[in-house]
Amino acid sequence: MSEPASSGAVRFQAPRRLFSTLEGVFNEELFFLILSVFIGIFSGLAVVCFRLAIDWMHLALLGPLPQTHGWRMFAVPSLAGLVVAALVLNVFPAIRGSGVNQTKAALYIYNGFIPFRTAIGKFICAAIAIGSGQSLGPEDPSLQIGAGIASALGRQLEISREKLRLMAPVGAAAGLAAAFNAPISAVLFVIEEVIGRWSAGILGSVVLSAVSSVVIVRWFLGSEPLFRIPVTTFKRPTELLAYAVLGIVGGVASVVFAKSIGYLRPRLKALPRWTQYFQPALAGLLIGLIAFLGAPQIMGAGYDSMDQAMHGQYAWKVLAILAVLKILATTVSFVSGAPGGMFAPTLFVGAMLGGAVGDIERIFFPQLTGSTGTYVLVGMDVLFAGFLRVPMTSVFMVLEVSGNYEIIVPVIVANTFSYLISRSLQTVPIFDMLTRQDGLILPSLEEDREEAILRVEDAMLPAPATILNAQDYVDANARRVQDSTDPNFLVRMHPSGWNIISRDQLQRLFREGKGEHTLGSVLPPQPLPSLYPDLPLDSALRYVNDYSLVPVVNRANSRKLEGVISRDSVFKRYESPRTPVGV
Amino acid sequence: MSWSFPKLIPRSAPIILLVLTLAAATGFAAVSHLVARYNANQQSRGRKLYQQGLADASANHYNDAIDAFRAALTCDPTNSQYQLSLARALRDSNDPRRLDEAKSYLITLWQRAPQDAAVNLALARVDAHRGSIEDATRYYHNAMYGVWNSNPDSNRSKARIELIQFLLKQGAPDKAAPELLALATALPPTPAAHLQAAQLFSQAQDHAGELAQYEEALRLDPANSAALAGAGQAAYRSGDYFAAHRYLLSAVNANPQDADSRQLLATTDLILRNDPFLSHVSDAERNRRITTAFTQAEKRLSECAQQTGVDLKAAATPTASALFALQSLWTEAKPDLTRLRSPAETDLPDAIMDVVFQIEQQTAATCGQPQGLDLALLMISQKREAASQ
Numbered sequence: 001m002s003e004p005a006s007s008g009a010v011r012f013q014a015p016r017r018l019f020s021t022l023e024g025v026f027n028e029e030l031f032f033l034i035l036s037v038f039i040g041i042f043s044g045l046a047v048v049c050f051r052l053a054i055d056w057m058h059l060a061l062l063g064p065l066p067q068t069h070g071w072r073m074f075a076v077p078s079l080a081g082l083v084v085a086a087l088v089l090n091v092f093p094a095i096r097g098s099g100v101n102q103t104k105a106a107l108y109i110y111n112g113f114i115p116f117r118t119a120i121g122k123f124i125c126a127a128i129a130i131g132s133g134q135s136l137g138p139e140d141p142s143l144q145i146g147a148g149i150a151s152a153l154g155r156q157l158e159i160s161r162e163k164l165r166l167m168a169p170v171g172a173a174a175g176l177a178a179a180f181n182a183p184i185s186a187v188l189f190v191i192e193e194v195i196g197r198w199s200a201g202i203l204g205s206v207v208l209s210a211v212s213s214v215v216i217v218r219w220f221l222g223s224e225p226l227f228r229i230p231v232t233t234f235k236r237p238t239e240l241l242a243y244a245v246l247g248i249v250g251g252v253a254s255v256v257f258a259k260s261i262g263y264l265r266p267r268l269k270a271l272p273r274w275t276q277y278f279q280p281a282l283a284g285l286l287i288g289l290i291a292f293l294g295a296p297q298i299m300g301a302g303y304d305s306m307d308q309a310m311h312g313q314y315a316w317k318v319l320a321i322l323a324v325l326k327i328l329a330t331t332v333s334f335v336s337g338a339p340g341g342m343f344a345p346t347l348f349v350g351a352m353l354g355g356a357v358g359d360i361e362r363i364f365f366p367q368l369t370g371s372t373g374t375y376v377l378v379g380m381d382v383l384f385a386g387f388l389r390v391p392m393t394s395v396f397m398v399l400e401v402s403g404n405y406e407i408i409v410p411v412i413v414a415n416t417f418s419y420l421i422s423r424s425l426q427t428v429p430i431f432d433m434l435t436r437q438d439g440l441i442l443p444s445l446e447e448d449r450e451e452a453i454l455r456v457e458d459a460m461l462p463a464p465a466t467i468l469n470a471q472d473y474v475d476a477n478a479r480r481v482q483d484s485t486d487p488n489f490l491v492r493m494h495p496s497g498w499n500i501i502s503r504d505q506l507q508r509l510f511r512e513g514k515g516e517h518t519l520g521s522v523l524p525p526q527p528l529p530s531l532y533p534d535l536p537l538d539s540a541l542r543y544v545n546d547y548s549l550v551p552v553v554n555r556a557n558s559r560k561l562e563g564v565i566s567r568d569s570v571f572k573r574y575e576s577p578r579t580p581v582g583v
Numbered sequence: 584m585s586w587s588f589p590k591l592i593p594r595s596a597p598i599i600l601l602v603l604t605l606a607a608a609t610g611f612a613a614v615s616h617l618v619a620r621y622n623a624n625q626q627s628r629g630r631k632l633y634q635q636g637l638a639d640a641s642a643n644h645y646n647d648a649i650d651a652f653r654a655a656l657t658c659d660p661t662n663s664q665y666q667l668s669l670a671r672a673l674r675d676s677n678d679p680r681r682l683d684e685a686k687s688y689l690i691t692l693w694q695r696a697p698q699d700a701a702v703n704l705a706l707a708r709v710d711a712h713r714g715s716i717e718d719a720t721r722y723y724h725n726a727m728y729g730v731w732n733s734n735p736d737s738n739r740s741k742a743r744i745e746l747i748q749f750l751l752k753q754g755a756p757d758k759a760a761p762e763l764l765a766l767a768t769a770l771p772p773t774p775a776a777h778l779q780a781a782q783l784f785s786q787a788q789d790h791a792g793e794l795a796q797y798e799e800a801l802r803l804d805p806a807n808s809a810a811l812a813g814a815g816q817a818a819y820r821s822g823d824y825f826a827a828h829r830y831l832l833s834a835v836n837a838n839p840q841d842a843d844s845r846q847l848l849a850t851t852d853l854i855l856r857n858d859p860f861l862s863h864v865s866d867a868e869r870n871r872r873i874t875t876a877f878t879q880a881e882k883r884l885s886e887c888a889q890q891t892g893v894d895l896k897a898a899a900t901p902t903a904s905a906l907f908a909l910q911s912l913w914t915e916a917k918p919d920l921t922r923l924r925s926p927a928e929t930d931l932p933d934a935i936m937d938v939v940f941q942i943e944q945q946t947a948a949t950c951g952q953p954q955g956l957d958l959a960l961l962m963i964s965q966k967r968e969a970a971s972q
Contacts, residue, residue: 031599034600041611042606045607220618229687312680
């Protein structure tokens with residue numbers, strides 16, 4: 001009878017041992033990395049469903065052809081606007097607008113908390129709004145859906161608050177990468193706009209989630225880019241002037257676009273609540289009328305029209321009119337409170353503007369070699385850099401989407417002009433402006449860039465005249481400090497490192513008869529921490545309380561003393577951040 | 584309304600990962616099912632739109648066809664057939680702005696299957712529309728050596744013929760010549776194929792090659808009247824008047840309604856009866872022919888002067904100086920006719936005939952293509968000129 005029981009026990013011991021071994025393997029960092037992959041998978045699946053939902057909604061509401069005709073054009077966006085408004089006001093109050101700033105707020109204010117209801121509401125309402133023709137895009141909602149899924153998963157798993165806070169950007173990167181089919185741009189955008197600062201700690205997770213979500217989307221929807229990339233050419237450096245002009249025009253258009261939203265949004269929000277039930281419907285009616293009167297391209301995200309503009313299907317006048325109408329349509333859609341993103345409309349406006357500027361330039365300068373498609377592609381990035389104010393993302397986006405490095409120089413030149421003009425005419429970037437209109441102040445990479453960073457060298461005092469040597473005898477060192485008034489002395493250790501000794505300690509050692517010992521042999525083995533001149537001054541704070549002097553050494557030669565830091569010098573530097581300590 | 588989840592997952596890393604894996608697999612299966620249904624619906628809709636587009640394209644309603652193909656592509660964006668048809672419709676819509684888009688679709692397809700002959704042929708035609716000889720030639724060659732789904736030999740031959748026609752249209756017969764030679768070696772053994780090739784050789788001004796193709800067609804079908812007429816014309820153009828006479832006579836016998844061949848036969852007959860330099864002609868006959876030609880030349884000169892309103896007996900004017908010069912030449916040469924019989928005057932026939940040829944050529948340039956004996960003399964002069972070169 002005992003035989004079977006014994007074999008059964010053996011049978012269950014092996015899995016238990018494996019289980020306990022696995023338990024030991026997973027620390028929180030590793031677990032978080034693996035979790036990022038799952039966040040990417042779930043976000044990718046959600047974005048696939050979201051894109052199908054938009055397409056289904058478009059088919060059901062506007063019909064099968066790409067360009068709908070007749071009464072549906074203005075009836076559908078209006079009626080769908082009423083439905084969306086009712087849902088937003090009564091069921092999903094947190095889903096208005098883009099979702100980028102809400103995700104950022106979740107990271108910095110709500111400890112990574114995004115209600116799962118927000119993700120569901122964003123999915124449903126954005127699908128209705130975009131599918132019915134509101135001039136909005138699916139990328140920003142995808143970002144928020146991804147962040148919502150990640151946040152819900154983090155809460156479900158009861159991970160630490162620190163990690164839960166990071167779940168939102170990880171999910172946001174996954175959602176955006178899936179929507180754009182471009183993982184690098186998504187990672188950069190999340191760093192530039194959502195996290196708002198370069199943080200190596202989260203980079204691995206963001207990359208993993210973005211890549212895994214893109215794999216899922218490509219598995220289901222294929223790896224085709226959002227539009228067919230035309231043949232792009234850049235032959236003569238003098239043509240950069242033409243792209244600079246495009247950058248200037250794009251910068252001005254970005255400012256007009258951002259200021260329109262910034263002006264109208266708070267005013268419409270301030271209107272009585274009952275009017276908010278009709279705002280998306282009125283926006284839909286206006287968009288429908290524009291479409292009915294001859295510009296159906298402005299409805300929805302508009303990727304088909306961008307594709308056609310890229311291949312020279314529109315004359316420059318049509319391109320210019322479409323750019324203006326799209327700014328108008330997107331502004332009214334967005335400020336009405338309809339949920340949806342601004343990425344696709346931004347690309348649309350940029351594409352049309354780029355094509356128009358390129359065609360006009362070629363009329364006056366026929367020798368320009370860039371095709372309309374090249375200008376359209378550069379125009380997209382110009383608006384991205386100027387309107388969304390994400391210069392890094394915009395440059396990498398064109399590389400990732402086009403797979404072409406030939407136009408990188410025109411893109412950088414045009415983006416620089418657009419970005420600088422936008423920054424000078426519109427101090428606060430669009431997403432920060434939206435956040436501030438909602439009463440929140442969140443960190444921004446652009447602000448960080450402007451802020452002067454204090455470094456150790458700014459608070460550094462000159463190296464003291466008397467530096468003791470660890471290889472010298474205690475009595476010799478005691479003689480050296482006799483004429484000095486300093487209370488503490490740095491000791492250069494052998495073969496490397498630094499230590500510190502006070503005048504009293506040195507005299508006590510001498511009195512105790514240790515004069516024949518080398519100084520290094522009687523000092524405590526714990527070395528004194530040292531700093532480098534280029535380190536942020538914040539890093540000195542952790543030492544100046546414990547040590548009266550902290551050596552600042554040369555990075556190439558740690559025995560070479562550049563200066564010293566003391567608590568007084570650091571505090572003095574913080575008290576007057578504009579004046580160096582030595583001055 | 585609170586939407587909080589009950590805590591379903593125990594806090595143990597391996598179990599969490601197991602549960603997440605199961606959840607991902609379930610989600611994957613569900614989305615697969617959803618996407619499959621969606622794709623099936625879209626493909627069905629795409630097929631209908633595609634058929635509509637094909638009907639529009641075959642009715643030359645290219646704008647409607649483009650809309651339909653675009654709509655079909657929104658349903659099934661990666662469908663190569665839809666892309667190819669859209670590209671063809673864009674190309675055939677006669678809108679130069681659409682060629683870029685057509686090429687973009689085709690390049691996408693080409694990148695996916697560079698060996699696809701149909702795609703290469705479509706690309707070649709786009710570049711041919713643009714007049715880009717180098718690119719079009721490259722894609723035509725790709726089409727010739729690429730993979731055809733059906734009738735590879737026939738399709739390759741058609742692609743080469745299209746390339747030759749394109750090159751000839753672009754005024755590049757030197758580039759067409761090697762293609763013609765390659766075409767000639769790979770033609771199917773049918774008279775029709777050789778007749779078509781002969782026409783291409785004719786367009787390329789390669790009359791020897793043209794004649795060879797007609798002769799090959801006649802070898803396969805000796806009674807083929809088109810081949811007989813073509814061979815006669817080719818031989819005539821290449822200066823082989825004996826062969827031309829033989830073929831044209833057969834062509835007229837085979838098809839008495841063939842007025843062109845009949846007229847050409849008459850001219851050929853006149854050439855053979857009036858050419859003083861033919862090897863079998865006796866001295867007496869040669870002298871007779873030279874005299875006839877000389878007399879005819881003077882007649883032609885007078886007629887041309889009359890036609891252009893020039894009075895050869897009046898004082899010379901700058902505009903009519905060429906005709907006056909010819910008149911002087913003729914008058915100077917006339918006494919030489921009497922010395923033709925002298926065996927010592929070996930260069931005299933050539934000298935007299937040079938005057939005749941100059942008159943025929945100049946009057947042809949001034950008064951237009953002659954008829955009858957004048958045409959025969961002009962052809963003899965051209966043959967003589969070609970032989971001397």
